[in-house]
Structures are given as C-alpha cells and as structure tokens.
Amino acid sequence: MISKWSIVACAALSLTASAGYCAAARGDTPAxxxxxxxxxxxxxxxxxxxxxxxxxxxxxxxxxxxxxxGRYRMQVSMGSFSGPAKPPSFTLVLRTDAGDTISKSSSTGGLFTFEGRNDKTPCSGSSNATLEVHFDQSDLTGAIAGSYLTNLQLTVYPA
Incomplete structure (x- = not known):
C-alpha cells in the first residue's frame, strides 16, 4: 500500500518552517x-x-x-507502481476546516488536484485540513498481497 509522503511546497521549493514565495521562485514576481x-x-x-x-x-x-x-491548489501525485498486479482502487478525500470536502478516486488517474481554503493565518503546530485515504474491503479482497505504492507527493500552490 502507501507508506510515506513526499512534500513539495510551491513546486520548486522545499518545505521549510517559513512559507516560500512561489512566483518569486519561478522569477515571475518580486518576492x-x-x-x-x-x-x-x-x-x-x-x-x-x-x-x-x-x-x-x-x-x-x-x-x-x-x-x-486564503485559497490554495493541492496536487497529489502517485509515484510509480510496483507489486505483483494492478493495485487496488482507493479514494482520496481532502477536508478543510473552512468546510471544503473534495473526493477523488484513484481510478481516474495518478494526479489529483484539490482546491481548498484557509483563513490566511500560518499554522503553528496545529492542523487545518485532513487528507484521507480510503481502501474499500471489496477492492482489497480482490488484490494480491504486496506493496504497490510507497509514496504520495503533495504539492501546494496559492490560488
């Protein structure tokens, strides 16, 4: 199944404690x-x-x-698949404290885009959203035991 996350903030920037400037990193806009x-x-x-x-x-x-x-676009991409057969289907659900709930199925492809809202206040050790990964028993019973995907990459952009 999936065992870890890879995080990229603003595509070209690595995640640090302070927010990066996405457009400035691309050279579009003054920082x-x-x-x-x-x-x-x-x-x-x-x-x-x-x-x-x-x-x-x-x-x-x-x-x-x-x-x-106050708005962002999050992309979740799956790494390469491995394993004994086709991986079982799963659903990703993004829920934000602002009330957004978006659900995407893995059967639609390997790149998922979610749009969410926040209150423009930087987080200080607290969460303001959840990303849920759901595997249904019916999909799991038909799968051959094994490790299929070890990484999901999360990328966030201001919207």
Missing amino acids: ATAPAASLAVMNGGNMQTRWYGKGDIVSINRLCVFSST
Whole structure:
C-alpha cells in the first residue's frame, strides 16, 4: 500500500518552517508581493495501510496548509507502481476546516488536484485540513498481497 509522503511546497521549493514565495521562485514576481504557500503533514507522514483481511482501510492524515491568498491548489501525485498486479482502487478525500470536502478516486488517474481554503493565518503546530485515504474491503479482497505504492507527493500552490 502507501507508506510515506513526499512534500513539495510551491513546486520548486522545499518545505521549510517559513512559507516560500512561489512566483518569486519561478522569477515571475518580486518576492515582496508574491503569494506564499506551505504544507506540513502533522502526523509524521506515515500512513497506516496494513490490511488484515477484513474491513476497509481508512488512513486520516492531518495537514497544515497555508496560503497567503486564503485559497490554495493541492496536487497529489502517485509515484510509480510496483507489486505483483494492478493495485487496488482507493479514494482520496481532502477536508478543510473552512468546510471544503473534495473526493477523488484513484481510478481516474495518478494526479489529483484539490482546491481548498484557509483563513490566511500560518499554522503553528496545529492542523487545518485532513487528507484521507480510503481502501474499500471489496477492492482489497480482490488484490494480491504486496506493496504497490510507497509514496504520495503533495504539492501546494496559492490560488
């Protein structure tokens, strides 16, 4: 299944404690006026996806997503697949404290785009969104045991 996250803030910037300036990193806009975005996975980035032959798997991952514009676009991309067969389908659900809930199925492809809102206040150790990964028992029972995907990459941009 999936065991860790890879995080990129504003595509070309690595995630740090302070927000990066996305447009400035691309050379579009002076840093003083460029919108900023940052992302942190609050529960260490390790997802619990071990299945014991019964029930669904639901991994809830707390996030801190900040955008100086109050809106952001998050892309979740799957790394390369490996394993003994086609991986089981799963659903990603982004829920924000601002009330947004967006759901995407892995059967639609390997790149998911979510749009969310925040209150323009940088996070200080607290979360303001969750990214949930759902595997249904019906999809898991048809899968051959193995590790299929070890990484999801999260990228956030101000919108």
